Amino acid sequence: MLTDAYQPYVFPNLTRLFSPRSIVVIGASEKPHSIGNLAMQNIVEHSGFKGEVYPVNPKQDSVMGLTCYPDVASLPKPADVVVVVIPAGGVCAAVEQAGEIGCAFAVILTSGFSEADDWGRAEEAKLVEISQRSGIRIYGPNCPGLVNLNLPLGMTFSPAFKDDIAPGPIGLATQGGGLGRNMIQHNERGAQFGLWSSSGNECDLQVADFVHHMAQDPDIKVIGCLVEGFKDGARFAAACAEAARRGKPVVGLKVGRSEYGARAAASHTASITGSAEVNSTVFRQLGVVEVDDLDELVDVAMLFCRKMPTGDEQIAVFASSGGAASLCADNVGMAGLTLAEFTSETSARLAEALPAYANMSNPIDTTSISISHPDAYREALAACAADANVGLVLAPLPMDYGSYSVVNAESLKAVQDGVDVPIVPIWMSERQGEGYHTLARAGLGPLKSLRNMRKALRRWVDYGAWRAAQDSEWRPAIIRTGSGGEPGATRTLNEIEGKQALAAAGVPVTAPEIAQTAEDAVRIAGAMGGRLAMKIVSPQIVHKSDVGGVRLGETVDTAKFAYDQIITNVREASPKAELSGVLIEPMAPEGGIEAFVGVSCDPVFGQVMTFGLGGIYVEMFADVTRRMLPITQAMAMDMIGELKSARLLTGYRGQPTRDLEALAALIARVSDFAEATPGLIEMDINPVWVGTEGEGAIALDAVLVVKA
Amino acid sequence: MLTDAYQPYVFPNLTRLFSPRSIVVIGASEKPHSIGNLAMQNIVEHSGFKGEVYPVNPKQDSVMGLTCYPDVASLPKPADVVVVVIPAGGVCAAVEQAGEIGCAFAVILTSGFSEADDWGRAEEAKLVEISQRSGIRIYGPNCPGLVNLNLPLGMTFSPAFKDDIAPGPIGLATQGGGLGRNMIQHNERGAQFGLWSSSGNECDLQVADFVHHMAQDPDIKVIGCLVEGFKDGARFAAACAEAARRGKPVVGLKVGRSEYGARAAASHTASITGSAEVNSTVFRQLGVVEVDDLDELVDVAMLFCRKMPTGDEQIAVFASSGGAASLCADNVGMAGLTLAEFTSETSARLAEALPAYANMSNPIDTTSISISHPDAYREALAACAADANVGLVLAPLPMDYGSYSVVNAESLKAVQDGVDVPIVPIWMSERQGEGYHTLARAGLGPLKSLRNMRKALRRWVDYGAWRAAQDSEWRPAIIRTGSGGEPGATRTLNEIEGKQALAAAGVPVTAPEIAQTAEDAVRIAGAMGGRLAMKIVSPQIVHKSDVGGVRLGETVDTAKFAYDQIITNVREASPKAELSGVLIEPMAPEGGIEAFVGVSCDPVFGQVMTFGLGGIYVEMFADVTRRMLPITQAMAMDMIGELKSARLLTGYRGQPTRDLEALAALIARVSDFAEATPGLIEMDINPVWVGTEGEGAIALDAVLVVKA
Structure with a gap:
């Protein structure tokens, strides 16, 4: 089974948020259709809540037969949860009071914060401060509330809450409310939800925390989550790892798979949406079952409730x-x-x-x-x-x-x-008799159509296969760098610097030397012997070929001419570039295959590696594979096998098998290096020369971008 | 607009089948729940049918108040349609009588024919004979009947008919009944069907005939068809071309996109399922909107009913x-x-x-x-x-x-x-309030989900774009060869014969000569000069490289050695092969790009061309494109542009642009040749050498398989 060796994040205990013993409703009201009245009705009339309820409203003595308090400070004792439904202007003061008297959680339904305007952003920042100062944890603001259908308890103003009460083993974590309600309404066909968080602006508690809580809750077997944007990708990954460790599948839908969606989601939730490719990479790596639509999320979750798959059904x-x-x-x-x-x-x-x-x-x-x-x-x-x-x-x-x-x-x-x-059963008819x-x-x-069946069943079986593979080899996803790529000045290492850094980290590189003069070049070429590559070194020049700064296949006899030619070309093409000299290195033997290894910093999930064969395979067929770091040699072998063009490495049409062990080792060393280099913004090793078995794999060129 | 220049098929006029003036029901009955009773109820009670109805049943004097006749011969006059619901044993005799007195159509609901056993197959063959002899056209057997909801009239035993009566502009052609009813039941969400054929075993009339009829019917705007297998692919293509000409979209779902489906459909309908790739090719070429599931078929048809797209919405x-x-x-x-x-x-x-x-x-x-x-x-x-x-x-x-x-x-x-x-609207909720x-x-x-919307909307817009393109250049799909690939002895032409045949058809080929001796080889090599390819010629050897039968880059100096080597290699590897000699031809200049052009005979749709670049592009990325023949040079240009690897031909990374005109011309000449060669089973031109602009394109090797 999966081990629990990896627990880098401390998650809050949310038991008293989902199952409070006492609830305060700030803004409780008897005015029909008011939010304060709807929230009270849901708690007092439609829930099976047995704890204490304290309405707070300075204008009333009692609400729905319960003693009403003028403010939070007047409460007889602190409550587990404070539900806040007053207008935005009064929210900070009320939450501050609640924190001071020792309330544990504030569920802020009120809108008009960071999603609205500058004032709202400032108020939301104050809420974060209050939370950090007093320890009260905040859910929301700008959300429809929190629902525990297994109690049942609805801390929400939704008039639909009372229609959707039934217990179940599916936990659901969303950000907005509308789409969550959409999924809850699949109870019409028997989907059984037990918990639903819909955490709005997430100024404090976020989807990751709810996923983690649901992973702990013994009544929850499957976790669904719909995410418009992540507040903290690493935290989400850690929560999913915990769910996996406890054998609970997470089924995820992420908005932002197209430009339009990413833009709309960013403006709706003020979260970072990140790249869809990286998101899918992370989901796959964490065993999160990525789905394509809301009904598919429910389809898959329902199948998991029926039975956990083995993967060979x-x-x-x-x-x-x-x-x-x-x-x-x-x-x-x-x-x-x-x-x-x-x-x-x-x-x-x-x-x-x-x-x-x-x-x-x-x-x-x-x-x-x-x-x-x-x-x-x-x-x-x-x-x-x-x-x-x-x-x-x-x-x-x-x-x-x-x-x-x-x-x-x-x-x-x-x-x-x-x-x-x-x-x-697959009920294919539109008529629901x-x-x-x-x-x-x-x-x-x-299920509702054969196409839906096809997709859901595939994902169900695939999850079984994923779990079966994890049983023997669990690879924790550790995201040490958090959200990288913050703005700031950067510096590009020259090729010599880059290769030295890689060599120090055990990555096989060519051993270049630098010539400052034509005479240097001849001397170095003589010492190296054989066929040589010569390339300009300049902090201003990244694309060396474009300025005539690269010559291949030179020898001691041609080194002087090549040196002079490179300098002349570059002087002409980039008169202002500072030239550090000409790099000289032995050329890799002919007949190698060229691959590339890149590491970038995703704003949500941190360091991610992209690997593939170069040129046409990437550009025309997008034949690449990705992983969050760290990447072990075994994971690197999996990555190699995932390429559509993998057969080029394993002996296509009678060609020799390539040195896959060496290539995988190089990938793992690059991963180690990237993790150990805090200021690394981006690196691109292209090409990596891959020889036949026993010949090794060598980084022939490397561009590293670091914080300045 | 589309022209009607192309009309190679004569389709039957089905007006009196869908809108008869008189109907005979052979096997009419008053016995509750009997098929004969259900069919009568549907015609007499649930339809708005104003014509004459003649029950036939030797055991009754009247059925549902209508005079009953003992047999068809006793009828006062021939009827437009004879609905047959008696057991299989009596069907042939009844239909024969109906044909003799001049009835136009027989709708045979009875099962137990070719779908059942040998006896049934023989009886069905008799039905075909009867039809051909007397001119009565047959619908079925083994089907639930025929429905004209615009009248309305249901010549069916389905007890569901009466629940689904509403007129509409969608025509639907299916083979089995269950899945058709599934689509009809989308009337729940406003899908409006006007005609529905469900033609069972299709011993005579087939889906193509109904598509053609619906293309003529002014009340029908959109045609849906669900096909398990085609009786006659060319006929179907012609019917779709007619629908396109009349501006009516055809939306199609074809069972058999996987091995399982193909096998199950073949056993269910006794039709030829053909290849899914070819089917998709044909659909795309004919503008048939291929969909992925039943609800998607209805989604797309409903969008067409709303508005015909322009393609740039x-x-x-x-x-x-x-x-x-x-x-x-x-x-x-x-x-x-x-x-x-x-x-x-x-x-x-x-x-x-x-x-x-x-x-x-x-x-x-x-x-x-x-x-x-x-x-x-x-x-x-x-x-x-x-x-x-x-x-x-x-x-x-x-x-x-x-x-x-x-x-x-x-x-x-x-x-x-x-x-x-x-x-x-997209009603995303499971709750249908x-x-x-x-x-x-x-x-x-x-629509019922965002995913459904995504798929349907894309297909709707794409059809608009397809139509817009057709307005300027309509390319009729002429399938001259019908169903090719019948079993029988075949013969593979040797490379010399193949190239001669291609050369005669104007396809550029290398000009090979054949050497019978080493001396011949030296003489021919001397006359040709330059670098030469030498290959064994033998009727038994197709894969020449595998037996050491190919040598490249030879010259007059090495020709003798190469000849001897080839003969020695082949003698050793294939001692029994008859050797016709060694082919010698100039090698194509270096630096060309290799493509391939294949023509195969699909059992349903006849000659289809497959085009792509060779080697890894096909094998790892399946990067090919297909078309039904004939293919003009302009169509060939489109095919080239459809390859993912097309950029390799159009100047990838500063490489020269290839001679696309010459390549397209070669493809068109191959198409002409294939069409003009009736006994052609299969041809494979691989590689086609493609030079830079002005250098041309040349077939370097060719394997042609013809009927023996």
Whole structure:
């Protein structure tokens, strides 16, 4: 199992936020439709809350029959949670009082803070100060509140809260409220949510904290999160690592996969959205199941609630229509999943249950006996679900057949009650008749289309495979650098400096020397012998070829001419550049393959490595792979294998296998170096020469950008 | 506009099938729940049919108050349609009688034919004979019937028919019935179907005939088709070309995109499924909008009913939740579509209507004024929809807010009534409250998720772009070869024969000569001069390199040795091969780029060309493009541009531009040659050498497989 060796972040204990013993409502009111009244109603009337509730409102003596206090200072004792619904102007003072008397959490529903204007930004900064000074932790502001459906308790003004009360094992962490409510409303088809945080501006507590809390909560089995932007990527990664350690899948949707989304999300939540590629890299590395839409998030979470996958599930398709059987099987194939082959025992049971004209191999088509002979249908389904090779049964239902569909739904439920293998109906019809509701109520979580099935099932199985791989080798994601890339002056190391730094860190580089004169060049070339590369060294020149500053294949005989030529070219192209001399180094043997290794600082997730083969593979096919640092040699081997062009390294068309061990070692050394170099903004080692087995891998060029 | 120059197929006139004046029901019955009774009920009670109905049943005098005839021969006059619901054993005789008295169409619902067993296959073959002999056209057998919802008339036994009666502009052609009913049930959200054919085994009439009919029917604007397998691919292509000519989009879903689906569909419908890649090629070439699932087919068809796209629509997002605005905009970006920039007039109207804290640029977030100030919401929406830059307005609605959602829905409808630009709501919630039904009834065709929106909208816009391109240059899809690739003996031409055939067709090839002896080789090499390629010629050897049968870069000096070496190598590796000699030809100049051109015979769609650059581009990145023949030089240019690696031909990293004109001309000549060579099974020209501009393109090797 996963170990808990890695715990670099201290997360707050949020037990009393989600399950308070006492709640203050600042701004409680009896005025119909007011936020203060809606919040009170939800806590007092619609929740099953057994603790104390203290309304605060200077203009009233009591609210909903409860003694009302003029201000927080007058409360008889501190409360676990203070719900704040007064206008923005009074929020700081109220929270300060609450902090002073020792309240633990403030849930600030009020809007008009950093999302609104400069005044709001300043007030929000004050809230952070108050929190740091008094220890009160802040949820919000600018949010619809917090919901614990397992109690149930809704600290929210949402008029929809009362309609969506049912307990469940799914925890949901969102930022805005609207899309969270969208997912909660999937309770219509049986999705069971237990906790929902919707943390708005996140001036203090953030998605990462809620994910971490849900990872601890024994009633939560699966965590969903919808993120518009991260306040602290490293903290999020640590929370996901904790969820993984506890065997709880995190299913994530991140807004900002296109420019439009990134821009809109940034303006909506004032968070840093980061790069979609890096985000996907991080999700994959942490085992966060990245999904494509809200309904898919719920689909996948519901499947996890049914059963945790092993990663090698084979699928049975059980249909009563030839078309549905075909199209469903088609989608299983398109997902790259495997249809189970039935055992002879199953085949015998099917042959006994079904008429001769039914299709008894996988995908099963029972034909219309689903209507005419429900018992036979049930017996055939039971046989299919009991097959030792079947890891999950799909039951596509193409249309609403009224009462017949109800009978089918009851058969599915009856068989499911007797087996452990999940039976997953796909209610393909737009018409949601009673059969559909029967399936939803039975906890069978009907999927809504074959395409949705295809995507959800693939992700479910993939997570099982990911977990299985982690069991033997857990690689903690340590993000030591936090959010890098802050603005500031930078300096680009020259190639000599860069290579010296890399060499000191154990990265194989060519051993260059620098010539200040043509005579130097001849002397150095003579000592090195063989074919040489000669390149200009200047702090102002990064793209050396563009100014005629590179010559390859020179020898001692041509070194003087080459030196003079480089100096002449560069003087002409860049008259103002300071020239430090001409670098001379032995050329790598011919026949190598060129790769590149880059490290950049993502504003959200810190140092990330990009690796690939150079030139066309990147530029035309975007054939690269990425990882958060640190990267071990074993991880580097995985990265190499992930390239579509990996076969070029492993012996394409009779060519020799490349020195993969050396390449992986080089990648790991670069990772170590990047981690150990705090001021590193960016580095680009391009090309890395990769020889055949035993020949090694060498950094031929390196550009390093550091803080000035 | 598209011309009607191309009409190689004669399609039957199906007017009297879809709109008969008289109907016979063979097997009409009053027995409750019998197929004969259900069919009669649908025609007599649930349809608006005004013509004559003749029940036929030897055991009854009248059925449902109508005079019943003992057999078809006793009918007073021939009918337009004969609906057959008697058991399979009597079908042939009944249809034969119907044909003899001059009935036009037989709709055979009965099962137990080619889908069942050998007896059924023989009976179905008899039906085909009867049809050919008497001229009666056959629909089915083994199908749920035919539905004309615009009359309405249901010649079907489906008990669901009566629940789905509403007219509409969408025609739907399926094979099985279950999945068709699934799509019809999207009438729940306002999808309006007018015709539905579901043609089962298709022993005579097939999907292509129905597509063609719907292309003629003035009440049909859009055609959907779900195909498990094609009876005649060329016919289908011709029908789609006719629909395109008449400006009616065809939206298609083809089962068999994975091995599982292909196998299941083949066993379900006994059709040839063909290759998914070729199918997608054909769809794209014919402008058939290929979709990924049933609900997507309906989504796209509904958008076409709203408005025909121009291809350059810019999108507005109009939301009342910041999260929904962000995620919706994100999906617009992910679809590669453009968010409209509002005119200053629109901005002024929005600023007047909305509060200052709303987001007034695209994506619009009205905030909760959608609830508090419905008039302002409506005015803002009207401003947005009236903007000159906006081609379509998306209105994502993340949750069901009960009566508030109804008010919003009514606002959408009210604004839509005044503008031409489609306003498309996205009902994202699983809960389908009254607001949802209001939208559906208003004809606004709510989409069901952002992902569905992303896919449907992209396809809608793409179709507009395709049509716009066709307006200037319509390329008819002529499939002269029909279904090729029938089994039979084949013969592989040797390289000399192949190149001679290509040269005769105007394809540039190297001019090889053949040496029978080492002395020959020296003489030929001397005459040719320069660097030479030498290759074994043998009818048994296709992969010449594998047996040491190829030597490159030889000269007159090395020709003897090379000849002897090739003969020795081949004798050792393939002692039994007949050797025709050694081919000698000048080598192409160095520095060319290698492409390949292949033509294969798809069992469904006939000759298809595959083009790409060789080696790694195909093998690792599957970077190829395909077209049905014939291919003009202009089409070939498009194909070249479609490659991901196209930049290698157009001057990558300062390399010279390649001779694209010559390459395109070569492709077009190969197409001409393939079309003019009836016995051609397959050809593979690999490599094609492509020089720089002016240097030409030359077929360096060619393998042609022809019928023996």
